[in-house]
Amino acid sequence: MSIKAKLTNWSNSAKRYLDNTFVFTLIAIFIGLITGAIILAFAGFNPFESYWAMAVGIFSKPKYIIYTIIKATPIIITGYSVAFAFRTGLFNIGAEGQFIVGGIVAALAGYFLHLPPVIHAMVAFALAVGAAAAWGAAAGYLKARFGVHEVISTIMLNWIALYLSNYLVMSPAVKRAESEATHKILATARIDLFGVWKVSEQGMAWRMENRFFHDLLKPDINIGIIVAILLGVMIFLILKKTTLGYELRAVGFNKDAAENGGINVNRSFMSSMAIAGGLAGAAGALQVLGVSLECVNLSNMEGYGFDGIAVALIGGNTPAGCFLSGLLFGALKYGGGKLQSMMGAPREIISIVIGTILFFTAMPKLIRYFTSRINQKREEK
Amino acid sequence: MLSDIGFILGTTLMYATPLIYAALGAAISENSGVVNLGLEGMMYMGAFIGATVGYYLGNPWIAFLAAGAVGALVACLHGIACISFNADHVVSGIAINFFSIGFALFLCRIFFDGATMSLSLNFDQKMPRPFNGAFEPNSFGDLVFNQYATVYLAFILVLIVWYLLYKTRIGLRIRSVGEHPKAADTLGINVSRVRYLAVILSGVFAGFGGAAMSIAIVSRFSPTLISGHGFIAIAAMIFGKWKPQGAMLACLLFGSAKGFEIFLGASGLEIDLGIFKIGMSSQILAMLPYAVTLVVLVGFVGKAVAPSAVGLQYEKEA
């Protein structure tokens, strides 16, 4: 699991990025969809109809697109988290736990603090990000101080975060009666748009008259995706334009040389894991402040962090790549539901498709081999 | 008292077993230089195939072998990607997890009439327990040693893998391609062949690990049966410093922490420290195995060094 190895791989792919990676990824997506089609056909579903149902289910109404975006937002950001750590030589399997920490802190701050609107949301967000950053930095600290591999520590911290969150959710002061969730956050902390108004009597009355907007308002529209864009720009700037980014990348690529050059490698591990943790925490906070408005007692990992790994890897560990692959991911997941409701096809197809896409993005060499064969054939003709 | 210890030891063994299989797989694969994050998916497939073959054929050993075989098949994909086509090991491994988890559930629906759980094996079609009846029920010996054959097999396999890696020709070659593939290549060793062998073996072991769950610990497959075991096994392998025996100890540590957790969970949910009592909620207890692992790592385990070429693709000619 040598990170240096990963980085070398990454830098190799970075070299290719401009000319080919995007194309390769598109080809991989194509192969993924074909694989899905074959399996659908094998199981007795018409693949064309199935994909058509999916496409209709994703694109045919504006609200579907909004659902897709809402679904994509958290995994875009956990994707950033994983990608950022990768770029600085660390493998953050812990986005899952950092997401949970961000979520629960946002839920607590959103309910217990009493602040004016906007400020409340910002404070809750900041606290959540701070807590998750500390959670991430803990893994960085263990690596720096004790040489504990971040893969182990982040896996362990994921489970600890899960149970800690459940403990908090179920503690008497926090738990909402007749539920297994925290109290709903206060309206002042919410970052969804028209969330309160749209279900008020007034709002409902207006909606009944404006059917188009009525439909449009059904999803939990929130500012998450805008924050995601801002965070993406921020990561890009940190990595490419700042001194901190220089430092973190240097450590990521060659920590011995960085150390020799005077960079504090241990501090760098911690900063990098703190930023990665903060990002995942931001995803959790946005989910709570904008969509769920509460934290529930989790019986298992929800998979935001693990999906983030796939998003980061398909996205070539760049912010823009994560953004696009996160959207794709969100669309597939949302569309997968449509596949089930419209066609009765099992939604596991989507995992298979995502796995296949990822599998083939890992193998530019194979794709290059195929494309060159095709070109050859063409030339022969 | 003795029976409490017996219970904790028995639970330790039960918990550690599937992890030991997968951790052995991780150790073999990484010693050959290939990172295998796909273990989770391979265990998943193994658990499903084990339960399914067991259900339809009624023979636990065939089921167990079939689980190993399907693990090998999935591992082949990982091998093709990482060894033949220079894929990034991490990406391929994560891809395999998505793929196999989806595929196992998909197949399960086909074989079990739309359900994502298989049907239960008959009790007498599960793995045998070689020492069943050899001890008084509930005696110390019974609690510790009345385990499924998969438990004993896991420990035998630790020994075999240790022997294989450190005493035999193929082991020397596996480790050499993990440390310095080019050196091995210049000595006429077929790096790809050795790595394929190691990766496929790791898949076999992961498959066994899955089946050890679905045809021994319980008797059917369900979608949450394997949840994070593969990753914990990888952590255990790193914890064990890339050695099979070390990985085994790490798994046992983890298992015993689980045993303690359950034991403490029964004893009234309160720890009396004389001066004051700490209420131990079951959520706090549930953190125990993970926290213990971290504490032990920090306190007792020095820095470990991975095989130098782990995660690197080897291309014969640039």
Place this chain on the structure above:
Amino acid sequence: GKKEKQDPDSTSQSGVMKVGMVSDLGGVMDQSFNESAWEGLLRAQNELGIKIGYLESNNNSDYGPNLESLTDAGNSLIWSIGFMMGDAALEAAKANPEQKYGIVDMAYGNNTPPNLISVLFKSEQASFLVGYIAGRMTKTNKVGFIGGIKGFIIDSFDYGFHAGVNYANADVKILRQYVESFSDAAKGKSIANQMYQQGADIVFHASGPVGDGVIEAAKEKSKWAIGVDKDQNSLAPDNVLTSAIKRVDNAIFNIVSDLQKGKFAGGATVVYGLKEGGVDIAPSSDKHVPKEILSEVAELKTKIIRKEIVIPYNAKTYEKFYIAKQ
């Protein structure tokens, strides 16, 4: 299978009624109450000739979009299965006043919108009965309860069972432990093992798939386990003594059938207890439970139905029940 295939636009044209359901995280075929709900729909499909369909949820954020998808698909009634979906169902009902919804295991009291019907099951009643059986049948005077994750739904099983055991025999000690998981079957098995080792001979679980492990332990140690939600005897015919079952299928079928006849008790909370055939002990109980105990159980049922005994469902009501009994 293909039979669930749906055509989104068919309702209005063919006039065939469509009913859909959204499962919670366990999935439709969870061999538990999601599946039971689906069986109710299947029965409605066969007997009433309606069209049915489902959507599964992978995590908590799926509920809302899934309900919306089914709403767009032109269903006459959409079921949400499980209290986890409580908020999502309420929100959907408010946003779509013309669409009818139903939810299982969740009540909103006076706030129930007129287009939403909620169904509660008195799990504590069934738990009480299996508790009674356990209390009567234990030879060691020790029985166990294993819960998945603590919460108000599992509480009703927990306290109902406690009350039942206690009612049968106040000397029986009850071991209780929570798994903190609905998936870690190995942990369920270890906990059951420990309970059996400490002398319990009957263990009741309310823990979803974790119960696989509990039943496994019973098999290995040749002890009794009591199943939950559905008749779990088939998992271990010689070791599952009885099961506290929840007839979600009946509730769903009845309400769909009413709807077809034009009746829909929207805005109300329908309670399914013993009386309504909503909860019960498993039919297979007669395999292992002696006749006389079963007849005592039958008597108890009448008493419960007549409200001569009111079964507790949480710590507070349990305390009262306890006091009342003294």
Place this chain on the structure above:
Amino acid sequence: MKHIDLSKKVVEMIGVTKKFGDLTANDAIGLTVHQGEIHALLGENGAGKSTLMNVLYGIYTPTKGQIRINGSPVEISSPSVAISQGIGMVHQHFMLVKPFTVTENIILGKETAGCFGKINMNQAAKDVSKISEKYGLQVDPLAKVQDITVGMEQRVEILKALYRGAQTLILDEPTAVLTPQEIKDLTRIIKNLTAEGKSIILITHKLKEIKESADYCTIIRRGKHIGTVQVDQVDEQQLASMMVGRTVNFKVDKQNGAKGGPVLEISGLHVKDNRGLPALKGLDLCVRAGEIIGVAGVDGNGQSELIEAVTGLRPIESGSVSIQGKQINNLTPRQIHGRRVSTIPEDRQLRGMISEFSIAENMILENYYKPPFSKKGFSQTAPIKENAQTLIQRFDVRPDDPDYRAGALSGGNQQKMIIARQIANNPDLLIAAQPTRGLDVGAIEYVHKALMAQRNEGKAVLLISLELDEIINLSDTIAIIYEGRIIGLLQNGDADEKKIGLMMAGHVN
């Protein structure tokens, strides 16, 4: 030349061409080696010597050309084929598995195994001892390779080839890392081998060695065959100019500058090595402004630890290190840079540069956070680029593109880049560790001039090198390090190779 049997051509390479993409590394090269011959291969860095040998050893498949072994054409498709054809190769970068023992490294791929594939390690170790005695190549069969000296590593490499029955042995720059004694041993071993009828292909940049041991020399320039000469008919100057295509100046101008006060003072320094064993045991050393102190010694006597202790990379147990009179014990590397100390590290790719970074980014490795390269935490692209352009011009780094990836530079240019950065820091003390390792004469000439210029500007220079010639040529004072102590100081005038060599082996007087 007495062993050469001109009638037996053991290796013939005919018109061998090897292309890497667009780059032609070997362009129709011919090479003939007879039995019992030592054939030198000479060429600048990147001339294509290693490539040609890798083709012969089956690591690369040639784009064009033919290879004949003992007169019959063979297609060497893999190292196994080469091995079976009696070819052995000691690679420029050793191909040793560090955590393995000497024996394991030697038998790897040709293990004899008993039942269940078990290797009988004791037997194998005995076999290894046997052949090591036979050829006079001393090794400890049970030592781990990570614990042995470079000299022994080399012997292990040669044994690996002999164990496989090599008739023709390729040695790719075998002396680059050896001490004079070890080089002498190696020369003796090579001669022994030819006496047994084996042939040697020797790649080296050291003309003196070619003169001393080789029979023939083939010169390659930019992938092209320039010529093959009989070594005893040419002199070093001729060889050098054939190699680079111009005349080369070996001597460095040493002006008699004025020595200043002490810049680096080390007294009683104790430091542990990676395994926690004492590496420096009370080392004393003083470097003054305007002088070059050369530390000579056999590899593994504490040189690496000395550099690391002075640069803040390794904790100091006791003793003191001072710069300009102020103690710098256990300061961080950055604080030590702040005291105007610059280092050309021993292993340039490991510690000196970040391969994935551009030249420009590498040029600011110590100063990236200072203005003008950083303002308010933001990197300033223009000054960074400008800085790189200036240094590229001044130190003749090729190609002159600041955005070029550093890892893609040739070894010599990588070294120039690092030296440029360190000298640009304008240090009071410059530590140069193995500054010319693996460089060709042209590049060496350049580095030596740069070091001398520092001295002449009144800076203190601490030179640590395994190249005795380099030490003798450059140093004002030579300090001999042995087992973690400086056991003697020789003024440049009274230092000769023999005297130093003896002291390096621990003989004082």
